[in-house]
Amino acid sequence: MVEFAGIEFCGKSLAAGTFLIAAAAMPAMAQAGSVTVYTALEEDEIADYVAAAKKDLPDIDLKVLRLSTGDLGARMLAEAANPQHDVIWGWAVTNMLDPRVMALVEPYAAKGGDALPAAYKDAGGRWFAATGYMAAFCVNTELLKAKNLPVPASWKDLANPVYKGEVVMPNPVSSGTGYLQIAAILQGQGNEKGWQFLKTLDGNVAQYIKSGSKPCKSARSGEYAIGTSLAFAAIKSVEEGFPIKMVIPTDGAGYELEASALMKTSKNKTDAKRFLDWTLSPAAATLYTKYKEIVTIPGAPVAKAAQEAGLPADLQKVLYPMDFAKSATERDAILQTWQGSIGR
């Protein structure tokens, strides 16, 4: 009832305000034994992982903040003067490679890290990636059936004029997923052919949506027949019962690694390191396979999602070997070209 006292007379509620400040202004300081983790992993998997991590590391008070890749990046860089977290966990490596982020983390050779193939860790030890996700099409089978159209299998199929006005893609300027899709095409086909192909494809695209998961949501709610999105979003939609088929394009599915790192500014490095070790542990690896298409830890069982997607046990066969450093440094130029020639 603070507010009504306040309406009667502004003095009373000043007292109330002071009380509120006193009650709420408990500084959120990191105590010994507590580790603050910033992550862009998905909500449901986090719940599972954190429950397991707390069981394996009972003395650590694990505090996890989950934001989408873009929001998390903005927040971390804005907080850079006084970082609030100890660990970055599962965040797009393309963003992690930003020099401003690299300046915030310190090298740490996590236990189990030496077993990771070189492609999945920084040569300088500043990050490693235990998991990753890949691009996929969400195809609404009911809509295609109604229109009597075949299910596309590749990017090349998608450029077929029969799909005109039924394809939605994420906008690479605002979405990391959108960027990784066109980066994979450009790296796979080479610049000249790649841009030509993107322009052809553009003729079929109804809309460039500003987020990476929305094209899949558009497809599953029947707004458009095909959304180019992420495998994660497609799998989720299938699980929920939507008439969606996941298609991993055969001619270059872009993918992204989810990288983890230790913050230089961490006030509890001992426990932060123990948590990072845990993210590479066999227990964690087994859990990852419940949710992830890409698990980089050697010896981890084949992921359930990967099996369902019809992926071979050796992912390297379908994944175009992305050059993440290149796609990070060329980002500005590619986006400029995209906005100039394709962007609407």
Place this chain on the structure above:
Amino acid sequence: MTAPSLTLTDKARPRRASRPLDERLLFGACVLVPVVALVLFFLLPLATIVWRSFTEEAGGIGVANYLALFRTPGILRATGNSLLVGTATTAVCLVLGFAVAYAAQRTRVSGKRFVAAALSLPLLAPSLVLGLGLIFLLGRNGLVSNLLGIRLNIYGFPGLLIANVLYALPQAVLIIQAALRQSDARYYDAAEVMGATRLQQFLGITLPNVRFGLLSAGFVVFTVTITDFGNAVTIGGDFSVLATEIYNQVTGQMKFGIGAAVGILLLLPTGIAVYIERVAAQRQFGTASESALPPVPDRLPMRDIPLFLVTMTLALSITAVVATVVFASVVRLWPYRLDFTTKHYSITLSGGYDPLWTSLGVSAATAGIGTVLLFALVLGLRRMPPGLAKAVYLLAVLPVGVPGLVLGLSYIFAFNLAGTPLHMLYGTALLLALCNFYHYHTQGFLTMVTGMRAVPAALEEAAGCLGGGVLRVLGDVVVPVMIPTLLSVFFFLFMRSMVTLSAIIFLVSPSTNLAAVTVMRLDEAGFVSQAAAFSTCIMAAVAAAALAMRGALALAGRRKAA
């Protein structure tokens, strides 16, 4: 900041203290506290954004970000689109907003309560609900498309216009209604005697009287429209607007410089406020007279039937948008399997329903602190020297020009500095409440100013002369007249604070989870039905809280009267 003001008001509390000191202290506090708060929690964060906009990527200081912005392909088209959609939204909102407010205050059109309730829906519904609802209804696979057997395309300008009107209309009504609330029946009687027609009375008395309210409402609608990118992202399709450039830069590419520059450019239209302030300074006729007789709403079929049709259509459309989402939350799989289920309501992710309670607390704080600070500020404004009043006025209306994302980031820049006293607030629920308040400061302030114009100055003076202390004057004269306005500001802040998202995602800590964030997370994780279910719970909780508070207030009022 609060400690000294507390002692001031403690001293001011004894009612019969020597009046001049009493009065000076009270109004000193009323000016000082809200102005200091405005500087600390709005001007200071804003300054960090100005600074960022001039900080070049290479490290130097200069205008490179602004130049880079103008070289961004398509930026001119986006600016043109922003102006177009802003103007269209403003025009629609002013006409519809005036119709709704006029019907509510000056006529006996039936169904007023329903219209008022429907209009509060967009304020208390998470933005996800409005976006989903519009697509479920008007999308290519929406109800209307399926009924008509065509594939409507709302993505782009039409969708954006509808979504913006939904979002901005209740804010316009809030202000216009405060302007229409008080008037003097004697003007209308005099006009009647002199043979003026209804239309002449409307054009000569009613409209000039609400000019300030209409201007303020138009200003708010235009500004929230051009600074918002949530609707543009959801339903704008390829129709790019200037504000989405902030989203592209900051969220898409982790670049603050150009994003900050767009943020500063979006503040330019708030310059219109200089003109509105000049209107505010003019004395208004027809209201604020000590012997004013409130106009008695009458029946007039020529006017009432069209008004009834317009307001009802509007209210039903808004209800339909929200109801579709509520419906989708209780069916198995919208739009494919429509059998009833409550399974989407068993939510365990992101803390289950706990964030709802946190949000109710934060929102009560936002509304309580906000209403008091705004009331104090508007009281103090009347007694400030004109020059200072003008500066404070302009500062108070500036926040509406700041997109939520920019405000949220600015709070990080301003408050996450180790070793400064303000850092104590960082990561607390109180800072979230303050951020929400300043996010919607302008709307509350303009409503309060509009309402305050109706308080009869002469009556205030008379009460003062008769020996009533300043508190007595406040309690007996100002507050009774202002109660409807104070309540509408309180509930406006409360509702917005429950669901606003764009600023607070940069301020939530692992231990403070808010309901709006839960909705976003459920949606991002692909559980759209659960997000709709959680949104429904938020709306139900807000409605229940609002009803309970109104009930308590009515009870208190009755007890006082008895």
